[in-house]
Amino acid sequence: MTTISFGRVEQHIDMCEDNLKISTTLQNQDKYKIWDNILYTLTYQSNQAGEA
Numbered sequence: 001m002t003t004i005s006f007g008r009v010e011q012h013i014d015m016c017e018d019n020l021k022i023s024t025t026l027q028n029q030d031k032y033k034i035w036d037n038i039l040y041t042l043t044y045q046s047n048q049a050g051e052a
Contacts (some may be wrong), residue, residue, distance in 0.1 A: 012042065 016038045 012045070013038075
């Protein structure tokens, strides 16, 4: 299990939420895809941080 700085994750989530607000005109299906991408990105970054 990899531990990462919560502040860094929180900052990333804030950035993603801003991107979601910009994308509010998308269909719900597309919003779900965006969230999948956010979760994937967070997981990927946490794994990379563990390997660094």
